[in-house]
Amino acid sequence: MGKTNYDIASVVLTSAEWVASRATHVSINTAAIAKVVERMDGEIPTVMWDFEGIHFFDNGPLTAQYLLVLDALNFCFWPDEELQYDHLAEGLKNALLADDTVLDAHRLQSYTGPKLRELLHWPRNLPLEEERARLLREVGAELEKSFGGKASNLVLSAKGSAVALLDLITRHFPGFRDSCVYKGHQIFIYKRAQIFVADLWGAFKGQGLGAFKDIACITMFADYVVPAVLRHWGILEYSPKLANSIDSYQEIAAGTEEEVEIRACTIAAVERLREQFVSRTGKEVLSVQIDWWLWSSGLPRALELELPFHHTLTINY
Numbered sequence: 012m013g014k015t016n017y018d019i020a021s022v023v024l025t026s027a028e029w030v031a032s033r034a035t036h037v038s039i040n041t042a043a044i045a046k047v048v049e050r051m052d053g054e055i056p057t058v059m060w061d062f063e064g065i066h067f068f069d070n071g072p073l074t075a076q077y078l079l080v081l082d083a084l085n086f087c088f089w090p091d092e093e094l095q096y097d098h099l100a101e102g103l104k105n106a107l108l109a110d111d112t113v114l115d116a117h118r119l120q121s122y123t124g125p126k127l128r129e130l131l132h133w134p135r136n137l138p139l140e141e142e143r144a145r146l147l148r149e150v151g152a153e154l155e156k157s158f159g160g161k162a163s164n165l166v167l168s169a170k171g172s173a174v175a176l177l178d179l180i181t182r183h184f185p186g187f188r189d190s191c192v193y194k195g196h197q198i199f200i201y202k203r204a205q206i207f208v209a210d211l212w213g214a215f216k217g218q219g220l221g222a223f224k225d226i227a228c229i230t231m232f233a234d235y236v237v238p239a240v241l242r243h244w245g246i247l248e249y250s251p252k253l254a255n256s257i258d259s260y261q262e263i264a265a266g267t268e269e270e271v272e273i274r275a276c277t278i279a280a281v282e283r284l285r286e287q288f289v290s291r292t293g294k295e296v297l298s299v300q301i302d303w304w305l306w307s308s309g310l311p312r313a314l315e316l317e318l319p320f321h322h323t324l325t326i327n328y
Contacts, residue, residue, distance in 0.1 A: 019181065023278065026197075026199045027274075027275040027277075027278035027279040027282070028279050029275075030198060030276065031276045034275070036250045036252075036269045036273075037247060037249055037250075037253070039246065039280045039283065040245055040246055040247070043244060044280065047284065048287045048288055048291055053291035055296060055300055055304050058300070060210065063100075065100045065101040066101075067104035070215070071163075072161055072162070073107065073111060073114075074215070074220070075162040075163040075166050076163070077104070077107060078207060078210045079207060080103060080147065080150065080162075081100055081103055082210060083149075083184075083186060083203070084147070085206065086139070087138045087324060087325060087326065087328075088138065089322055090138060091135070091138050099131065102133070103130075103131070106130050106131070116151045116154040116160035116161070117151065117155060117160070119147045119150055119151025119152075120148050122147045124136070124140035124144045126144070127140065127143055139324065139326060146326065149185065150184060166220050167220075171223060172223060173212070173223035173225050173226050174225050176207075176223070177201065177205060177229070180204040180208075181204050187201070187203050187207075188201075188204075189204065189327040191266050193271045193272075194268075198271060200274055202233050202274075203327065208223065208226075209299045212299070213299070226297060227298075229298060230298050231277065231278055231298045231302035232302055232328070233273075233274035233328065235320040235322075235328065236305075236306050237281070237302060237305045237306055238273050238274070238276075238277040238320070239320040239321075240318070241277060241281075243318055246280050247277065249273075253269050253273075256269075257320070257321050260319070262322050262323065262324065263321045263322060265324065265325040270323050281298055281302065285301055288301075
């Protein structure tokens with residue numbers, strides 16, 4: 012597939028629908044989608060960015076730097092049962108408040124696993140710690156090489172287009188190229204690249220560095236929590252074998268048909284959910300908004316192990 016701006020905006024959803032139409036381990040229950048829309052009376056609860064109060068925000072370039080680093084590291088919060096996204100977000104925030112140069116591009120290039128652990132004040136090895144450090148070095152090196160060391164310059168280069176920014180991220184930063192091969196077909200998901208765009212939009216409330224005229228092109232962000240919520244609501248249905256693997260917390264290997272189908276069908280299901288909300292109300296509904304609603308709804312129960320989610324060791328989410 013070519014990577015024009017239009018292609019990169021549509022390729023995630025196209026990939027997801029391609030997988031969903033051929034999936035054998037995961038299916039989408041359209042009747043359950045209709046029931047959810049009916050239950051919500053067509054209205055999605057408003058979930059603001061940083062509803063948890065854990066993120067750094069100064070309304071300027073340093074916020075963009077923080078968010079790019081955060082989303083470079085935003086993956087794999089297991090098998091350490093105590094480590095959660097909150098620890099990462101707040102750890103980086105506190106490090107910045109103590110030293111506003113800690114995420115400068117030249118310093119990012121010096122990080123090792125132990126240095127990152129020290130930065131976050133985490134008492135033991137982080138999951139995939141060396142991969143996290145490698146991605147920090149990659150981000151620092153490319154920012155310095157192509158964007159004057161600043162994530163804000165990367166954002167400004169997109170000229171107010173979420174699609175253009177997604178294209179820039181995936182072209183310049185290999186660690187954000189979240190793709191795989193499914194039944195001989197390349198599938199693009201781009202979870203962390205898309206969530207960086209959404210985080211900017213949410214943090215800046217659609218203004219300044221977060222002003223994107225085409226934010227509607229961004230899909231949901233296929234992770235662990237949202238598919239668990241969709242399964243709980245009956246929207247996603249798993250084969251008996253896959254359901255047993257997830258309920259017994261067996262690892263689902265990255266790139267397997269089961270893992271790809273969970274993520275792709277989640278994207279396709281959220282898009283269908285979005286379409287039904289739009290049809291019901293006639294109002295614009297963003298996939299970003301649905302993602303934040305589902306994620307905030309499911310996270311507490313997932314943390315309490317009341318909502319089983321799939322376990323996959325990966326840098327993609």
